[in-house]
Amino acid sequence: MKTYQVKGILQQKSWLLNPFVTIDSKGKITKIASKGTSDEYIDGYLLPGFQNAHSHAFQYAMSGLAEIHTHHSRKDDFWAWRHAMYEVALSVNPEQLESIAAMLYVEMLRNGYTSVAEFHYLHHDDQGLPYAHISELGERLISAAKTTGIHITLIPIFYQKGGFGLPAESHQRRFLSKDVDDYFRLLEASSASITHYENAQIGFGIHSLRAADKNSMERIFKEGPKDAPIHLHLAEQLKEVDACIDFYGERPAQWLLNQGILNERFHLIHCTHLNPQEVKGIATSQAQVVLCPATEGNLGDGLFSLKAFQNQGGKWSIGTDSQINLNPIEELRILDYGQRTKTHDRAQFTSEHQGDAGKFAIDMAWHSGQKAMGEKKSNFLTVGQSLDAVILNANAPLISVSKPENILATLVYSGQPNDLMGTLVNGQWVIKNQKHLNQEAVQTSFTKSMRQIKIR
Numbered sequence: 164m165k166t167y168q169v170k171g172i173l174q175q176k177s178w179l180l181n182p183f184v185t186i187d188s189k190g191k192i193t194k195i196a197s198k199g200t201s202d203e204y205i206d207g208y209l210l211p212g213f214q215n216a217h218s219h220a221f222q223y224a225m226s227g228l229a230e231i232h233t234h235h236s237r238k239d240d241f242w243a244w245r246h247a248m249y250e251v252a253l254s255v256n257p258e259q260l261e262s263i264a265a266m267l268y269v270e271m272l273r274n275g276y277t278s279v280a281e282f283h284y285l286h287h288d289d290q291g292l293p294y295a296h297i298s299e300l301g302e303r304l305i306s307a308a309k310t311t312g313i314h315i316t317l318i319p320i321f322y323q324k325g326g327f328g329l330p331a332e333s334h335q336r337r338f339l340s341k342d343v344d345d346y347f348r349l350l351e352a353s354s355a356s357i358t359h360y361e362n363a364q365i366g367f368g369i370h371s372l373r374a375a376d377k378n379s380m381e382r383i384f385k386e387g388p389k390d391a392p393i394h395l396h397l398a399e400q401l402k403e404v405d406a407c408i409d410f411y412g413e414r415p416a417q418w419l420l421n422q423g424i425l426n427e428r429f430h431l432i433h434c435t436h437l438n439p440q441e442v443k444g445i446a447t448s449q450a451q452v453v454l455c456p457a458t459e460g461n462l463g464d465g466l467f468s469l470k471a472f473q474n475q476g477g478k479w480s481i482g483t484d485s486q487i488n489l490n491p492i493e494e495l496r497i498l499d500y501g502q503r504t505k506t507h508d509r510a511q512f513t514s515e516h517q518g519d520a521g522k523f524a525i526d527m528a529w530h531s532g533q534k535a536m537g538e539k540k541s542n543f544l545t546v547g548q549s550l551d552a553v554i555l556n557a558n559a560p561l562i563s564v565s566k567p568e569n570i571l572a573t574l575v576y577s578g579q580p581n582d583l584m585g586t587l588v589n590g591q592w593v594i595k596n597q598k599h600l601n602q603e604a605v606q607t608s609f610t611k612s613m614r615q616i617k618i619r
């Protein structure tokens with residue numbers, strides 16, 4: 164048991180100032196009170212930790228490397244980037260994946276994420292053969308999360324095809340399941356792997372409509388676990404939309420909506436290219452959208468129909484996807500500013516054109532994000548929840564002179580990474596003054612692996 168006194172804690176409606184926050188030995192909040200005695204004073208504001216609803220850990224190794232443009236005759240688009248990404252996917256062994264993921268998770272925690280959903284499709288060895296322990300690589304991600312303390316939802320992904328109606332390509336060999344039974348065995352092994360870490364959960368899903376045939380998708384959605392979140396990429400690329408029309412005679416979102424299966428357990432990644440009927444259909448189905456604004460911008464994907472989706476009750480979260488940006492605040496800004504630039508309207512993060520945009524963004528990204536993790540929390544930082552929080556320094560220049568009601572917008576629109584004092588997971592400091600508890604060991608192992616891979 165431990166009691167912190169803090170400058171403020173964000174509750175669902177507003178800040179509670181100078182509270183005493185007590186946790187039990189597992190880091191669960193047992194009491195939030197205005198009076199008491201504390202074991203430690205934190206001169207900072209506690210916000211619920213950010214939820215990273217879409218991550219491919221191995222891609223951290225190539226972050227920033229696809230910016231040297233060398234294709235004179237070819238457009239440097241998503242598909243060219245994907246080719247470079249496959250090269251990395253083929254070169255990483257289990258030990259290297261674990262050390263890359265651990266470094267990545269430290270960086271996520273340092274930026275304020277306390278949970279990550281790993282959309283995990285790198286399953287086999289470099290020849291495409293299953294490891295003796297079939298969830299070896301998923302287990303490495305769990306182990307990396309355990310080293311760093313981040314909460315992880317492992318989402319083993321079904322990957323089968325090289326495109327609509329096309330066989331898989333050789334460089335996709337590490338991703339593939341032979342059939343649905345093969346995938347369910349992987350899912351079962353992964354479910355056993357998560358038992359090695361108390362902050363791990365399981366999800367499931369398919370890579371995209373282009374990577375799975377219709378019968379396999381139907382079986383996975385129908386026979387998969389009934390209480391886990393379901394993730395898939397949807398309509399990220401125009402070429403993918405066109406290929407879907409050629410194959411199914413329908414656009415991807417339209418096709419998926421017509422299957423009549425969407426519900427609040429679905430988390431649809433990107434949804435960049437939707438028409439107004441599809442926006443309405445997804446919002447109405449209660450399926451949620453995971454936006455990865457920095458990656459979508461970096462890859463030149465396009466802009467999501469944010470306002471129309473929100474206005475119809477649509478819910479969204481954020482993800483780091485390709486790991487090109489690990490700062491959740493910056494993700495929210497990129498998302499907002501893309502929309503402002505397109506529409507010439509500054510009020511994007513609001514439901515009825517009024518309200519605090521900073522609060523709206525944090526609220527939306529947290530609520531939908533924790534559902535993407537498989538959590539069912541309904542309010543910020545309440546009794547019974549684990550104390551997972553990012554701490555904003557009360558002495559940061561603009562924060563120190565702001566009224567409580569201006570703090571969230573100040574953070575979201577002008578906050579800088581060094582305005583954060585640290586990150587608590589299960590009530591324990593995992594990051595303090597920009598450094599992780601295991602910083603040296605994690606970084607040494609990461610450096611060694613990256614030198615072996617020789618891609619940078």
Ligand SMILES: [Zn+2]
Pocket residue numbers: 217219282396432484485
């Ligand atoms: Zn992705």
